[in-house]
Amino acid sequence: MKLLLKGGRVVDPASNRDGEFDMLIDDGRVAKIGKALSADGAEVLALQSGWIIAPGLIDIHVHLREPGQEHKETVATGTASAVAGGFTGVACMPNTDPINDHPGITELILKKAEAAGLARVYPIGAVSIGSRGEQLSELAAQKAAGCVAFTDDGRPVANALLMRRALEYAGMLGIPVVDHCEDPALKGDGVAHEGFVAARLGLRGIPGVAESIMVERDIALAEMTGGAFHVAHMSARQSIRAVRAAKERGLTHVTCEVAPHHFVLTDESLETPIRYDTNVKMNPPLREAADRDAMLDGIADGTVDVIATDHAPHHADEKLVEFDRAPFGIVGLETCVPLVFDRLVHAGRIGVKRAVELLSVNPARVFRLPGGSLAEGSVADVTILAPDTRVSIRAAQLRSKSKNTPFDGWELRGAVAATIVGGRVVYRNYDETR
């Protein structure tokens, strides 16, 4: 089976290619990239001028909710949402029910992903059994089953000794440890960023330092152990500063990610347009303008390695409650590309190449995944982007089983035209993007 992508701009930072080329895909791999390739029996996908052929986007922070919380999302609906958002691969968090601390669960997720046949799914295993922070999970067994990283996401690894051992042990396996950096005592029962807006609204605060103090601790442990450490969903300006300093010291095994909502929104969203909207409740919380600006700076100057969505589906009933009782989190897979293009690329903060690095090259590098490259011979995971197409975000139309997004009704410039996994077109949005 052959597929010819005709026209379009190939942006492949891994091979330093950026220009107008055709791409021939054969047997699930990139067969040839060149000017005016002939179809020669291949199915032709004619791209519009200005469309971008990028290595498949990879979201390394996704909650697929299966097993155990299938009312929020399943592997099937989550990967449908992923490919609609342009992601050819997602790494899924272990805070399922039960927690993914066992190869049996990893295997179950991989089986469901194969059955769904959409995006590639890379399970992340729990650092500790039950993510309780008491005893290491069997990390080598989890690696053998297919886990690509370890984390107790949803919870921080509170115990510094456990974090040290995890970094040492996972480092031995060549696998990164991802921490949801948060000091539990400083977070307390906070529900929003500790700033003037939360103070005015009478919402209990979570200070930025609750995050950065843990980022600093983990950087120190990563430096000591040599184990790869990745900061999940960074939100505080102090954390950016800490990671920047670590990188300046040459700690290449310290990496970090930022979610789109943290470089787009601030805590002002708690008041407008809807006061106490539970769809702006997430952890870490939306912080103030100075923090949002620090995320933008970090994205532009290279401190931030990865944009990851922290796609966190919750059922509408769970969100339709008092603010402090609502669960943390929003869906993000299908709003990421429009937000990245509208707010970063078209806003002149980064170029297309850097966007592709943040969404594809670096996620693959940080989690040591196949992909992130369109070199001839590599697996044909490809995302076709229509950077100038206007999209209207409609929560009700999301493929995700859950619709908890604060971006409902937003008009943005930048769309996904098609998603190709292993040479197969798994999502196509031509009609809407024409």
Place this chain on the structure above:
Amino acid sequence: MLKSRHLLGIADLEPDEIGLILDTADAMTEIAARPIKKVPTLRGRTVVNLFFEPSTRTRTSFEVAEKRLSADTLSIAIAQSSVTKGETLLDTVRNLEAMAPDMIVMRHASSGAPYLLARLCRSAIINAGDGMHEHPTQALLDAFTIREHKKRLDGLKIAIVGDLLHSRVLRSNVQLLNKMGAAVWACAPATLMPTDLARFGVRPTTSIDEAVEGADVIMMLRIQHERMHGHFIPSTREYFTTFGLTPARAARAKPDVIIMHPGPMNRGVEIDSDVADGPFSVILEQVANGVAVRMAVLYLLAGHEAQAD
């Protein structure tokens, strides 16, 4: 006429609306002086008092106000702990709404809960206190009490002292007093100050002496005994010696100072009994005025409903 059909917070009120409520409350005080303390204004209207937090003063005050206006009233107290998950708030209210009440007065431990109802329910919502956010009728009755004594609000120095961080009374009062031109000094230990307190439009201080110096009004806020558990204060004893209102401290204020407290009071913690029961205290007047102010709010919102019909 009030612009909104709900009373969710002082934040939504214009100064002229506040003036209207206070003037209407003036007229309502006259009813309490009659031998038959009842007018037919809200006859045939149903008001539900929905209290998710224990409350004696506010709940009974609303009940008395409703009865004096001849409304049919129904009071429901629902014990709700953070662990037990029963029916959702929205379901509870929608079930009540099936019985077609006109207004719902709600007290709830979650900040913002009345906004959820106002957005998704049919009834007019009166906020009787939501978490740490607002307690608008308390601020209105406080303003009414101050106005009775001082004949004005603008230009007064008002000291608010106590647990500012957790206080909805503070948040409502500061907004109201700012809108009406008073100068507010807010005093608390550093651990019990909200973030960016100065941006609330107050003069923050950790010295009660400075706060009450030359004040026209001293408003004391309650310190909950369990506050030591969040490491906010070392002990209630130390709190009293450092921040408690004693006769000596009260003497720094203007000679005609009035001393207020929204209740419930912790004697010997935030306020000395000699002050609470002394000649400058208007604490019981506040309670009496609460009825008149709530009658005014109910009356004005009911008028809103009538207009809408």
